[in-house]
Amino acid sequence: MSVRELVVLGTGSQAPSRTRNHNGYLLRWDSEGLLFDPGEGTQRQLLFAGVPASAISRICLTHFHGDHCLGVPGIVQRLSLDAVSRPVRAHYPASGAHYFAKLRHASVFHEVAELIEEPIEAEGTLATGPFGELRVRRLDHPVEAFGYQLVEPDDRSMVPGLLAAHGISGPDVGELRRAGSLRGVSLAEVSVPRPGQRVAFVMDTRLCDGVFALAQDADLLVIESTFLSEDEALAHEHGHLTAAQAARVAAECGVRTLVLTHFSQRYRDPARFHAEAAEVYGGEIVVAEDLMRVPVPRRRTTE
Structure with missing residues (x-):
């Protein structure tokens, strides 16, 4: 039986807290497992979530700030410790290849798993397969960053x-x-026509064309909302979104389920993110929590 769900491994931003680990998101998509932005502690979060390392087929980094990549060494070594037999592909901005090399070989270990590096050189389609297409678009952050979009082709039932x-x-x-x-x-x-499903993953960025392109018609949009609108100037300065801006993207792009995440530790009440987003977007809003599972919505229907 195929499974399509988001396993939330961490929802914090620059600094983890007692309730929020650094980033980490595993998209289970049939036989694929796309691990997005594994921050520090991701290996242990997978254990808590009951997900084996063998579920991972791709590691997808948006950029090389620590809260989005410091979990790479543990994940890479766990793949070998568990003798994961299938190849695992790693995508990351090519400009940060030297950082990935250091993360991959951060310490001594017996490497037996096959990790295939496929750096991102430009926007476009990274990979195709039974899962559909994995695409990337540039984001607007102080360092080079890309967002991801998984697109299943339309079919018939x-x-x-x-x-x-x-x-x-x-x-x-x-x-x-x-x-x-x-x-x-x-x-x-x-x-009858069967529209393909779409999932978009957007991390650290200001509003830009890439954000809207990735989110267009997404069944599930996982997007950072580091700040609330009261700190919009601070968000722009540091290259981030507010909950209201993330909700605007969802509303304008026809998103079905909006997953807010990557919260600044300055805010104590998660309900504020939901309330702010709900003023702009009328669809389903999920304020992500560590170890939460969010199903990809059922397929859209056609008349």
Whole structure:
């Protein structure tokens, strides 16, 4: 059975707190496991979440500030300690390759896992596969940063009643899907459109074109909201978003579920982030907490 969910491993920002670990987010997407921005302590958070290192297929870094990458050494070494058999790919801004090299080889260990580095040189599609496309866009932060977007292609869902009406069953169903027609019956006659799902991951940034492009039509948008609007000037100065700005993105881009995270330790009441976002965005809002699991919403339907 396929699983599509976000496992939240950490929701803090520059400094962890007693209740919020450094960043860390695992997107479980069928057989794929995309680990975004593993901050310090991510290896232990995976243990608390009940997720093995073998679930990771890609490590995706947005940039090289410590709260987004200091967990890399522990994750890399855990892959070998657990003898993870499948290759794991690592994506990160190419301008920070020297930092990744230091993180990857931070201490002595017996490396047996296969880690394939695929640095990000420019915007575009990083990878394709059964999962769809993994794309990146530039963000606006004091250091080079990229946001990620996972896009599943549109498809069609078979309608059992229509298949039965045309006398199509068993292996013929697969043949019809592959060929597009069978014995004079077209795929369109026995199926309905099935829109692909989209997940966007946006960390440290000011509002910019890349943010809106990544969030467009996302079923699930995981986005930083480090500050509240009362500190908007501070947010802009340091290259961050407020909860209201994150909500504006969700509202303008047709996002279905908005996940707010990466909170400054200066704020004690998480409900304030929800309240501020709700003034701008009327969809589902999740104020992320460590070890929370957020399901990817059910597929959009077509008329």
